[in-house]
Amino acid sequence: MESESLLKEEAEPPGSVTKLIGPEDNSSPALLNNAFHSASVVLVGSGNRASHFKSSRSRIFRKKFYPQTTYTEWNDWRWQLRNRIRDFDALAAMFDLSEDERNALLRSPGQAMPLSITPYYASLLHGDNASEALRRTVIPVIDEYIHTEGESDDPLGEDHDSPITGIVHRYPDRVLFLVTDFCSTNCRYCTRSRIVGGHQDLFSNGQWEKGIDYIAANPDIRDVLISGGDPLTMADDKLEWLLYRLSGIPHVEIIRIGTKVPAVLPQRITPELTRMLKRYHPLFISIHATHPDELTPEMAQACTRLADAGIPLGSQTVLLSGINDDVETMKQLFCGLLKIRVRPYYLYQCDPISGSSHFRTPVTRGLDIIQGLRGHTSGYAVPSYVIDAPGGGGKVPLLPEYVIGRDGDDLLLKNYEGHIYRYPDCLGQNREIH
Numbered sequence: 190m191e192s193e194s195l196l197k198e199e200a201e202p203p204g205s206v207t208k209l210i211g212p213e214d215n216s217s218p219a220l221l222n223n224a225f226h227s228a229s230v231v232l233v234g235s236g237n238r239a240s241h242f243k244s245s246r247s248r249i250f251r252k253k254f255y256p257q258t259t260y261t262e263w264n265d266w267r268w269q270l271r272n273r274i275r276d277f278d279a280l281a282a283m284f285d286l287s288e289d290e291r292n293a294l295l296r297s298p299g300q301a302m303p304l305s306i307t308p309y310y311a312s313l314l315h316g317d318n319a320s321e322a323l324r325r326t327v328i329p330v331i332d333e334y335i336h337t338e339g340e341s342d343d344p345l346g347e348d349h350d351s352p353i354t355g356i357v358h359r360y361p362d363r364v365l366f367l368v369t370d371f372c373s374t375n376c377r378y379c380t381r382s383r384i385v386g387g388h389q390d391l392f393s394n395g396q397w398e399k400g401i402d403y404i405a406a407n408p409d410i411r412d413v414l415i416s417g418g419d420p421l422t423m424a425d426d427k428l429e430w431l432l433y434r435l436s437g438i439p440h441v442e443i444i445r446i447g448t449k450v451p452a453v454l455p456q457r458i459t460p461e462l463t464r465m466l467k468r469y470h471p472l473f474i475s476i477h478a479t480h481p482d483e484l485t486p487e488m489a490q491a492c493t494r495l496a497d498a499g500i501p502l503g504s505q506t507v508l509l510s511g512i513n514d515d516v517e518t519m520k521q522l523f524c525g526l527l528k529i530r531v532r533p534y535y536l537y538q539c540d541p542i543s544g545s546s547h548f549r550t551p552v553t554r555g556l557d558i559i560q561g562l563r564g565h566t567s568g569y570a571v572p573s574y575v576i577d578a579p580g581g582g583g584k585v586p587l588l589p590e591y592v593i594g595r596d597g598d599d600l601l602l603k604n605y606e607g608h609i610y611r612y613p614d615c616l617g618q619n620r621e622i623h
C-alpha cells in the first residue's frame with residue numbers, strides 16, 4: 190500500500206529530466222524495455238526519444254528516506270557519493286538490522302573494511318530480510334571477524350608482484366595499475382579490502398607518475414588494466430589525464446578499466462564521461478556484477494551508454510555462497526547481462542581473504558554451475574570459471590570433465606546432457622583414399 194501511494198505521489202519536474210540528457214544519449218527505449226519487462230521500468234519525458242529510465246524501487250526509496258532530495262539530485266553521481274551510507278545510525282534508520290549485523294557494525298571501527306553504500310544501491314536491498322543476496326554483499330556480519338586457515342589479507346600475493354606502489358606486474362605483457370583506494374560501495378568480500386576504504390594514502394598524482402614511468406620503461410607491456418578501488422569514481426579530468434598519458438606510450442596497445450560503477454553508481458555513466466572515454470580506444474571495460482537484482486533500468490542505461498560509445502563490455506562475477514551459487518541465479522545474471530550488451534567474462538572462485546569463509550563455496554559448486562549453463566544456454570552467457578591461484582600463481586581455468594577418456598584412437602566425450610560421444614582423434618593415421 191505504501192509503495193502504491195508513493196508511486197502515485199511521484200511527479201517529476203520536466204526540467205529535471207531534460208537536463209540529464211546529452212546529445213549522444215541514443216539509448217533506445219525499445220532495447221531497454223525489452224531488457225526489462227518488469228513493471229518497474231518508467232520512462233520519463235515525452236516524444237519518441239528515450240529520456241531517462243529509473244526503477245520504481247529507487248523512486249520509492251528516495252521518497253521515503255530522502256524526501257527533500259529532488260530527482261535531479263538523486264541522479265547526480267556526486268550527490269550519490271556525498272550521501273553514501275557509512276555508519277550504523279544511517280543504516281539502522283533505513284533497515285531492520287539483524288542482531289548479527291548490529292554486532293558487526295558496532296565493533297570498533299578500523300578493524301574491518303569501512304561500511305559504504307550509495308543511496309542508489311541501498312534502494313536495491315531488502316529492508317527487513319538480512320539473508321537477502323545483495324544485502325549480504327555490503328552489510329557486514331560477525332563472520333567477517335572469523336579467520337580460518339589459508340586466509341590472508343593479500344591472498345593473491347599482489348604486494349609481492351608489485352615493483353612499485355600501485356603496479357602489479359605478474360604476467361609478461363600486461364600490468365594491473367591500481368590508481369585509487371576508493372569505491373562508492375564496499376563489497377564485504379573484496380580481494381583488495383587491505384587497500385579499499387582509505388587504509389592507505391598511496392594514490393597521489395606523484396604515484397601515478399611513477400606508475401606511468403614504469404610502464405613506459407617496460408616495452409613488453411602492451412595491456413594496462415586500470416583498477417583500484419574503482420577508477421570510475423574519479424573525476425573525468427583525472428581519469429582523462431591517466432588515459433591520455435597511458436595511450437601516449439607507444440607499446441601500450443589496449444587499456445582496460447575494472448569497475449563496479451554501472452551496478453552501484455550507474456548515475457556516474459554520463460554522456461560527458463562516455464564522450465571522453467571514446468577518445469581512448471581501444472578501451473575495454475570489465476564490470477563487476479554479482480546478482481540479477483543489480484540489473485535495473487539504471488544499470489541498463491549505463492551499459493547502453495558505454496556500449497554505444499564503442500566500448501566492449503565484459504563482466505566479472507565472484508561466486509558467493511548463498512548469494513549467487515546456483516544455476517538459476519547465474520543464468521538470470523549472465524543472460525540479463527547479455528541483454529544489456531555485457532559479455533560474461535570471468536566467474537571467480539572467491540579468494541581466501543581474511544574473514545571470507547562465509548562467502549566461499551566448494552569448487553565443485555562452481556563446476557556444477559558451469560555444467561548447468563554450458564549447452565543449456567547461449568555460449569556467450571557462459572563465462573570462464575577461474576581460481577586466482579593463491580600466492581600469485583595467476584588465473585587457473587576450471588572446467589567440468591567433458592573429456593572422459595580414450596578408447597583406442599577415439600576420444601570419449603560427455604555432452605551437456607551426459608550422453609557419451611566418440612571423436613576420431615587420429616589425424617594423420619590410417620589415411621585411405623576413397
Ligand code: SF4
Nearest residue numbers: 372375376379418449
Ligand atoms: S568494487 Fe571491487 S574494489 Fe571496490 S569494494 Fe567491491 S570488489 Fe573491492
